[in-house]
Structures are given as structure tokens and as C-alpha cells.
Amino acid sequence: xxxxxxxxxxxxxxxxxxxxxxxxxxxxxxxxxxxxxxxxxxxxxxxxxxxxxxxxxxxxxxxxxxxxxxxxxxxxxxxxxxxxxxxxxxxxxxxxxxxxxxxxxxxxxxxxxxxxxxxxxxxxxxxxxxxxxxxxxxxxxxxxxxxxxxxxxxxxxxxxxxxxxxxxxxxxx
Numbered sequence: 139x140x141x142x143x144x145x146x147x148x149x150x151x152x153x154x155x156x157x158x159x160x161x162x163x164x165x166x167x168x169x170x171x172x173x174x175x176x177x178x179x180x181x182x183x184x185x186x187x188x189x190x191x192x193x194x195x196x197x198x199x200x201x202x203x204x205x206x207x208x209x210x211x212x213x214x215x216x217x218x219x220x221x222x223x224x225x226x227x228x229x230x231x232x233x234x235x236x237x238x239x240x241x242x243x244x245x246x247x248x249x250x251x252x253x254x255x256x257x258x259x260x261x262x263x264x265x266x267x268x269x270x271x272x273x274x275x276x277x278x279x280x281x282x283x284x285x286x287x288x289x290x291x292x293x294x295x296x297x298x299x300x301x302x303x304x305x306x307x308x309x310x311x
Contacts, residue, residue: 150195150203150227154215155270157190158208164269170250171196171239174203178284198230206270214270227265227273235262254286260285 155161158176165171175195193209195203217223232238238255242264245252254264258282267273 147200148202150205152193152205152207153228153270153272155194155206155208155212156212156214157269158194158206160269161206162196162209163192164245165196168244168250171198182238199233204230215272217271221271224265227275229263229275229277230280235278238262238264238276241276250298266309279310 150169162173163207166173172311173194174197175193177193178190179193180190188257189210192208194206196205199201217226231249232241235255245264245266250266252264255262256265257280258277261277261279263277265273265275
């Protein structure tokens with residue numbers, strides 16, 4: 139039997155940003171993620187398909203990146219008005235509750251509104267927005283391996299129950 143291909147880890151997650159320097163200052167100076175790649179590109183796939191733009195990569199401790207496109211038009215990624223603002227967000231992990239608290243203090247000292255920490259039973263998290271309106275979560279693990287093993291053992295069962303509940307509700311409407 140052939141082995142299923144797997145995905146080993148995140149390489150990068152990319153968003154649109156309003157301004158390269160504003161974004162650099164937030165992610166590098168405030169959150170401590172190093173700007174490691176700055177590409178100035180004359181077009182995307184072929185000449186003339188769009189004006190010049192930049193592509194920035196900020197490295198995290200595990201070697202993965204957050205990336206941003208500055209299209210030189212002051213635009214940002216728009217929130218879907220039908221989706222609650224708390225749904226679409228990017229969660230970044232920190233190594234301890236102490237680090238989480240240090241980030242909270244640093245962000246608040248810089249004038250960033252921070253919610254939390256919120257206890258999600260397996261992580262504690264803080265929430266805030268970057269200068270581009272992207273909702274971010276910093277999270278610290280507070281669980282043990284047994285918790286993860288127990289959750290993995292019932293995850294598919296819980297998914298099936300949810301799908302059945304959702305289907306019944308939709309059928310009743």
C-alpha cells in the first residue's frame with residue numbers, strides 16, 4: 139500500500155499589507171520576528187500583469203514565515219462582512235505563559251488594544267490587530283500529551299456528530 143503524502147510544516151502564510159515599513163516595524167520591532175527576505179518584483183507572472191510590488195518575509199523561531207505583499211496602493215485584505223471578526227485570524231505560538239504575558243505588556247505599552255489572556259483549556263491566548271487589520275492570536279500551550287491523545291481519540295466522532303446535527307438543522311429549516 140502506498141504511503142499517503144504528508145505536509146511537514148508551514149513554510150509561509152501571506153497577507154496583503156498597506157505599507158511595507160509600517161508592517162516591518164510591527165512584526166520586527168514589536169513582535170520580534172526578523173525580516174529575512176524583501177523582494178521587489180516588477181510583475182507577478184509576466185510583464186504588465188500588475189505594477190511593481192514588494193513581498194516581505196518575517197521568520198519565526200521554527201524557520202517558518204509570515205509574508206506580506208505591498209501592492210503600493212494602500213489597500214488591505216478586507217474582512218468578509220458575513221463572517222464574525224473573531225473567526226478569521228492567525229494564531230502564532232509562543233514558548234511560555236511568561237512570554238505571552240511579556241508580549242501582552244509590550245503590545246499594550248505600544249498602544250495596541252489586546253484582549254485576554256483567554257483560557258481555552260489547552261492553550262491560553264491573547265488577541266489583537268496588526269496595522270493592516272489582520273486579527274492575530276498569540277498562544278501558549280498549557281496542556282499535556284494525554285490531553286492531546288484523548289482529544290485525537292474522539293475528534294472524528296465529534297466531527298460526525300456535528301455534521302449530523304448541522305444536517306438535521308438545515309433539513310428542518
